[in-house]
Amino acid sequence: MLRILRLPIQVLSQARSTTGISRFIVPVQSSVPSFEKSFHTNVVVQSGAQRSFGRTNDRGSGRTGGYNFNNASGSRYNRHKRDGFNNNRKQFRKPVRKDEDELEFDETTLAKLIHVPKDATAEEVTLDQMLEEKLMDTMLHKSISRMGFDGLTPVQQKTIKPIVKDEENDVIARAKTGTGKTFAFLIPIFQHLINTARDSQYMVKAVIVAPTRDLALQIESEVKKIHKHNYGLKKFEAVSLVGGTNFDSSMRRMNKLRPNIVIATPGRLLDVLAKQGDRFFKYVDFKVLDEADRLLEIGFKEDLEEISNILNNLNGKGNDHIRTLLFSATLDEKVQKLSNSIMNKESCLFIDTVDKNEPEAHEKIDQSLVISEKFSDNIYAAIQHIRTQLEQSPDYKAILFTPTVKFTKFISHILRREIGRELPVLEFHGKIEQRRRTNLVKEFKQHQKGILICTDVGARGMDFPNVAEVLQIGVPSELANYIHRIGRTARSGKEGKSTIFLCKDELPFIETLEERKNIIIKNKLDYKTNEKISKEFASKIDDTFELSDTLLSLISFYRSVIKEYGFDTRKLLPQLAASYGELLNDPEEKISIGRHQLERLGLTNNPVAKKMFNIESSRRFNDDNDYEPERNRNFRNRNYDDDNNSSNHNNHNDNQYNRYSKNNARGQRFNRFGN
Numbered sequence: 001m002l003r004i005l006r007l008p009i010q011v012l013s014q015a016r017s018t019t020g021i022s023r024f025i026v027p028v029q030s031s032v033p034s035f036e037k038s039f040h041t042n043v044v045v046q047s048g049a050q051r052s053f054g055r056t057n058d059r060g061s062g063r064t065g066g067y068n069f070n071n072a073s074g075s076r077y078n079r080h081k082r083d084g085f086n087n088n089r090k091q092f093r094k095p096v097r098k099d100e101d102e103l104e105f106d107e108t109t110l111a112k113l114i115h116v117p118k119d120a121t122a123e124e125v126t127l128d129q130m131l132e133e134k135l136m137d138t139m140l141h142k143s144i145s146r147m148g149f150d151g152l153t154p155v156q157q158k159t160i161k162p163i164v165k166d167e168e169n170d171v172i173a174r175a176k177t178g179t180g181k182t183f184a185f186l187i188p189i190f191q192h193l194i195n196t197a198r199d200s201q202y203m204v205k206a207v208i209v210a211p212t213r214d215l216a217l218q219i220e221s222e223v224k225k226i227h228k229h230n231y232g233l234k235k236f237e238a239v240s241l242v243g244g245t246n247f248d249s250s251m252r253r254m255n256k257l258r259p260n261i262v263i264a265t266p267g268r269l270l271d272v273l274a275k276q277g278d279r280f281f282k283y284v285d286f287k288v289l290d291e292a293d294r295l296l297e298i299g300f301k302e303d304l305e306e307i308s309n310i311l312n313n314l315n316g317k318g319n320d321h322i323r324t325l326l327f328s329a330t331l332d333e334k335v336q337k338l339s340n341s342i343m344n345k346e347s348c349l350f351i352d353t354v355d356k357n358e359p360e361a362h363e364k365i366d367q368s369l370v371i372s373e374k375f376s377d378n379i380y381a382a383i384q385h386i387r388t389q390l391e392q393s394p395d396y397k398a399i400l401f402t403p404t405v406k407f408t409k410f411i412s413h414i415l416r417r418e419i420g421r422e423l424p425v426l427e428f429h430g431k432i433e434q435r436r437r438t439n440l441v442k443e444f445k446q447h448q449k450g451i452l453i454c455t456d457v458g459a460r461g462m463d464f465p466n467v468a469e470v471l472q473i474g475v476p477s478e479l480a481n482y483i484h485r486i487g488r489t490a491r492s493g494k495e496g497k498s499t500i501f502l503c504k505d506e507l508p509f510i511e512t513l514e515e516r517k518n519i520i521i522k523n524k525l526d527y528k529t530n531e532k533i534s535k536e537f538a539s540k541i542d543d544t545f546e547l548s549d550t551l552l553s554l555i556s557f558y559r560s561v562i563k564e565y566g567f568d569t570r571k572l573l574p575q576l577a578a579s580y581g582e583l584l585n586d587p588e589e590k591i592s593i594g595r596h597q598l599e600r601l602g603l604t605n606n607p608v609a610k611k612m613f614n615i616e617s618s619r620r621f622n623d624d625n626d627y628e629p630e631r632n633r634n635f636r637n638r639n640y641d642d643d644n645n646s647s648n649h650n651n652h653n654d655n656q657y658n659r660y661s662k663n664n665a666r667g668q669r670f671n672r673f674g675n
């Protein structure tokens, strides 16, 4: 039950700011634990116009978010219903109260949020102290101490105690990238498992959800580290449930190990809940959302609501029993609004280790921006940069982010050819089979040097040790991912560098970053076109179909983020298309495209299309993908990961260009990727 604070009408009227959200500071009530009493409760009041609890997704296609269900049984929700689940649909219909001013607002948004701001003068919390205060068991104390850390990180100091101590709060925690958030939630979970070791021993008590398979698997290995450093804790087993792995063997592991912790991606978790929910998940006490802001976006949010409802229904202790912990490096108080439908407790602690006016990006990252005249120059600039770094430090270890799978493949081919002898070049994206992907992650974690080229599937949470620099050609799929991408360096107290390569027409992204995230990139450099390099580069392109295919995937991607970053379509799209001729060192060359393709790009009636392409009305492509233009527009709302064998990958924006078996623009046969 959520506490409803009755506010006077004039206050409610005041609440209707232009943005629709206003905060009121009201004194904390007596139920708040003493250490928070000096803080204030921020009550988020949402106007009627702001309510967004409708059940349809942004494609208007029902509540299955980014998933594409073509099977006869319909959505996962229907499958759960069919399989006997009462999803308590009432919970989706939020009670709407009308105040006397006839202003509609959602009562549940009045849940109590207790803001615990960053406090530079806070007393240090240590493992020993927690042991003494009996907040931490000896076994757990030993395990963490044996890991050899100098101490607990600020987020661990601020979150572990309140999670262990007080059972009546949900928790939202924000801390910068690489500051140990994983242990900040794993330590209290283990403590809880120790405290309740005699109850429901063979049942799942904590469910951790992550947006990508690789991150879920990484969290599982962090659990194993806790086991490894004290075998006494091994009895608290953990199993990961992620898409792309064999469902039956996951279930066999569940049956054999009877884990207390499950770490999962949303799609696979829903499937397991539908089939075996009441066998394993009746005693869940905790659910954790790692990278919570990502999981609460359209495409995932609906799945998370469904997971939350199913877990509440399976649990015999009432709808307010399961505690929810949300962690991310990019969160603000708006997350309370988004998470309302999945939080169960009456009040929620918002534990912040980042100052209100401080940028969320890690301060130990030295950020640079290289500006080119043309998009094609970004590629030369990045290659040149890598070469220079390699000359200075033969053990260079870096991650290079690109916007699409096709571009990742393209750049990987180029870099393998350019520097492959000196440095391992690894390619990482959602189109790689899961087993290979898991091995790639292991490999790159172990490498002393090398370059990992990836899409945003590697942007969040991945912990690769000793990455000296993060490079980016092009913009991320969502603004917050700039912070997560660069956060792959400067982890665990280390320093790092980041460089983003953008052309002039992409600079509105930087303005958006400054305005919305308060991130100012200190070092700005210009890249001057170098004719010799571009000629040399052109001579090495042996597959123009791959090139046009790659650029079409980029055009499709950039169309999907035009509004978000304030790009000018008339400038940016022709800029991308012109890269074709520029990279071939023949500016007259244009990408040849059929009308059907143009339509699928959503550019049929766009006047810039004629400038951009060589449009061939008779051109036919053997394209058997199920792409439709509408999907393209929803690109950024889709999941990074294909967790249920459906084709809902962020990067499958590339799908639309996958299967052209006809000759390419220059008459070459193309089948490099076996598509």
Ligand SMILES: Nc1ncnc2c1ncn2[C@@H]1O[C@H](COP(=O)(O)OP(=O)(O)OP(=O)(O)O)[C@@H](O)[C@H]1O
Residues within 6 Å of the ligand: 149, 150, 151, 152, 153, 156, 175, 176, 177, 178, 179, 180, 181, 182, 183, 328, 329, 460, 461, 462, 463, 487, 491, 492
């Ligand atoms: N107390 C500690 N002291 C030093 N290093 C730590 C400590 N706790 C965890 N680490 C290490 O810090 C690294 C980053 O931790 P983790 O992946 O949990 O960061 P994160 O805050 O979740 O980052 P991201 O926001 O990118 O997900 C890991 O290698 C982890 O082992």
